[in-house]
Amino acid sequence: MAKQNTVFKDAFNRCLTTLAETSALPSEPELGQALGVSRTTVRAILTRCEELGLIAWDKRRKTVLRAPDPADYFPTEETDSLAERIERSFMRRILAGGAEPGMQINELELAREIGAGTTSVREFLIRFSRFGLIEKRPNSHWVLKGFTREFALELTEVREMFELRSAARFVGLPEDDPAWEELRKIEAVHREVLADIDRRYKEFSELDERFHLLVHKSSSNRFIIDFYDVIAIVFHYHYQWNKANARERNARALEEHLAYIAALQSRDLQQVEQACRLHLKSARETLLQSLP
Amino acid sequence: MAKQNTVFKDAFNRCLTTLAETSALPSEPELGQALGVSRTTVRAILTRCEELGLIAWDKRRKTVLRAPDPADYFPTEETDSLAERIERSFMRRILAGGAEPGMQINELELAREIGAGTTSVREFLIRFSRFGLIEKRPNSHWVLKGFTREFALELTEVREMFELRSAARFVGLPEDDPAWEELRKIEAVHREVLADIDRRYKEFSELDERFHLLVHKSSSNRFIIDFYDVIAIVFHYHYQWNKANARERNARALEEHLAYIAALQSRDLQQVEQACRLHLKSARETLLQSLP
DNA sequence: AATCTGTCTATTGTAGATAAAAGACAAAAC
DNA sequence: GTTTTGTCTTTTATCTACAATAGACAGATT
Structure with a gap:
């Protein structure tokens, strides 16, 4: 997988919530505005709504056919962005699992455990480093400074x-x-x-x-x-x-x-x-x- | 190219400088300590010194054969790490080239101009963002906030x-x-x-x-x-x-x-x-x- | 005239691969 | 007994590739 489609899934879920309360959906740009996504994603959402028989979609007419069912929503685990999942996993690891100050942090191992690519984990660690809890040894591992x-x-x-x-x-x-x-x-x-x-x-x-x-x-x-x-x-x-x-x-x-x-x-x-x-x-x- | 060997080149150059002043080199771990690199890199340096006829290397004996010549050194452009080159290019770009606040920053274009992969540029931008001069629009470009x-x-x-x-x-x-x-x-x-x-x-x-x-x-x-x-x-x-x-x-x-x-x-x-x-x-x- | 849609292109987010560099361990040398 | 070397494994830094997403533009619709 190159990129998770969490933006789509999350926006789709939010769209279903608004859909439950109206009989027709607004124009694509307007929907995009409301959901905070691009038109490309809006169209993907509309396509799926159509496939599920939630709406009839013909150009500007987007009529709601039925109220969404719990089964129509994507499970919440799939709507979190990768970065959020990495943050949670990392925090759990360093807070729960006896995080001794001075402990080494291994990008590869972390990535395997979280089930993400190394690039994403690396970028997370770089961003996270500004919190002062970890520090990088160039060309080598990260060191946990610990929540002391x-x-x-x-x-x-x-x-x-x-x-x-x-x-x-x-x-x-x-x-x-x-x-x-x-x-x-x-x-x-x-x-x-x-x-x-x-x-x-x-x-x-x-x-x-x-x-x-x-x-x-x-x-x-x-x-x-x-x-x-x-x-x-x-x-x-x-x-x-x-x-x-x-x-x-x-x-x-x-x-x-x-x-x-x-x-x-x-x-x-x-x-x-x-x-x-x-x-x-x-x-x-x-x-x-x-x-x- | 997967990784630049700038660590090797830079350490090699520094090694030549010390080599000019002695008749024999110390042990591998000691040399590694002095140059701030691992033994793997030290051995690569020694191998190259031997190839260039600078030293005779037999296990613990590392006799200096001749003083290093300017031509033996790697050119300085090759000893800067990629991150340093990216920083300089980026700073020149945003300071010299009419950096209007609000300007968009394009990772791909930046990478092409600097001659680096997108990952490296991306990581640089993430690290640089803590200086408060740029800001990320998720799933979209970076915005230059400007040195105002x-x-x-x-x-x-x-x-x-x-x-x-x-x-x-x-x-x-x-x-x-x-x-x-x-x-x-x-x-x-x-x-x-x-x-x-x-x-x-x-x-x-x-x-x-x-x-x-x-x-x-x-x-x-x-x-x-x-x-x-x-x-x-x-x-x-x-x-x-x-x-x-x-x-x-x-x-x-x-x-x-x-x-x-x-x-x-x-x-x-x-x-x-x-x-x-x-x-x-x-x-x-x-x-x-x-x-x- | 303004907005919307269809279509296309460009860019980002992420995975996977690979060379460089770090580091581990046992055998060898002092 | 300590330090050094030879050899091997692991990890990082970086590139490339590709799907998801954003964004641009012209023609269609109101």
């Missing part, structure tokens, strides 16, 4: 610098900046989740990312915003494997967020700084607690 | 945060840390260059990198140290194309460095901060002046 205490401290040090700076910028945003509206929405979700914390505490992870990304974005600095990827991936996987006291930790973090949000809304720089520091400090401690 | 005023401002903003933090750490380094010795050496070179500024002002670029890297390293933070790569590459190419008033600019920067170094040596945090800010401000202005 030092790593967490270095990461949080930069995070704190960047977030304080971004939060300070946030305060200076003009009244009509869309970020204020988004902040209000995020605040509302915080209150909803807190009100039903026992059942909804798992939503924190996603909300946390949404909130901090919003803050970082107000820096208008590509390096600061890009760095948030590093933070996000670390916390994302961290939440997945450290579930101890998740409910209490998340409830506390939500409260801290609310104080932080209130400080931002007050436009008082000192208050912002204090609330931000307080929250980042406890986030760092949570992260460190899960490490040896 | 915004870029320079975003870069220097982070640089200033990181360097101030690092400089503050530097002051706290224990008396016997090797960084102090290196700082003294750097200071001495500064004075030498300044004393003969008319002829030696071109050495500034290299010295600048050496100095700031030393400062950043004292942060002991991989993200801060890694970020210095971004700064270094930008200033490196910036110096190459903006030669206006180079002598004056460099002389001034050297003076600023000396004040900054003196402040570090005084261990006075306030002085350090002041000298550091002063120098970074003028470095930023120099960079901005060369941009539209």
Whole structure:
């Protein structure tokens, strides 16, 4: 196989969802726009819909014949891009399987295990190297530097610098900046989740990312915003494997967020700084607690 | 060709240089250590030396027969790794050839122009993307974001945060840390260059990198140290194309460095901060002046 | 006149192959 | 007993090939 057709499969699935709610499909370019794919892929989707008897397709007429059936969808395993699969496999490997710092990483072996070509694995490792967890020895293997205490401290040090700076910028945003509206929405979700914390505490992870990304974005600095990827991936996987006291930790973090949000809304720089520091400090401690 | 043998050629050339000064070569592992290559490569080098009649090689005896001749060396164009050639070509292209922001970058075309395979170019672009100058549209081309005023401002903003933090750490380094010795050496070179500024002002670029890297390293933070790569590459190419008033600019920067170094040596945090800010401000202005 | 479709071309994503380079191990030399 | 060499295996760096996807253009449709 030269290239996986995951773009097609994923777009096809999404198309079925919209198809369930209408009686006719729009034009090809419009569909392409809606699904975020090119016309070539749209036509492949339409062709398959026709083959499955979901629609009748004659030039501009695309009439829906029947509602899609669960069996019409592609299984979700097939809609993930190769890069996503590699990332997940790699993370599982280095987090689960006793990833000693200093361990060598073998491209070929990794590729065989994941069931991908070496090129893809290589490119993944190159991209991943910016997270500071692995390092290349030229003409030789990669070395795992490990998710250690030092790593967490270095990461949080930069995070704190960047977030304080971004939060300070946030305060200076003009009244009509869309970020204020988004902040209000995020605040509302915080209150909803807190009100039903026992059942909804798992939503924190996603909300946390949404909130901090919003803050970082107000820096208008590509390096600061890009760095948030590093933070996000670390916390994302961290939440997945450290579930101890998740409910209490998340409830506390939500409260801290609310104080932080209130400080931002007050436009008082000192208050912002204090609330931000307080929250980042406890986030760092949570992260460190899960490490040896 | 599957792989360029640039490692071999480069190590061979370096080996000839040492060969000129001795009458016998050391053991294979020792030679490998000295040249930074594996024994396999060492043996290839020895084989070629023997073929050229430079040495007589019998197991442990490696007697030098004659001094190497200029013709024995591989031409320097052949000793650069492919990645280095790609970087240079790419930089020349985007800096020289009217690189408009928003311009599309085509992997295939780039590969053809440079004379490399697409895989290598692709990997280069992935690695290069962390410098924030290009961005990938998935399943489509790369977009050149351009070396613009915004870029320079975003870069220097982070640089200033990181360097101030690092400089503050530097002051706290224990008396016997090797960084102090290196700082003294750097200071001495500064004075030498300044004393003969008319002829030696071109050495500034290299010295600048050496100095700031030393400062950043004292942060002991991989993200801060890694970020210095971004700064270094930008200033490196910036110096190459903006030669206006180079002598004056460099002389001034050297003076600023000396004040900054003196402040570090005084261990006075306030002085350090002041000298550091002063120098970074003028470095930023120099960079901005060369941009539209 | 604007948009859409049919058709074609160009480029990207990925696999597979191969030479260069690294590295492992046992026998040989000191 | 340590270091070195001879030989062999494994891994990386790089090229080429090809299907998936994007994108361009002219003619068709509203």
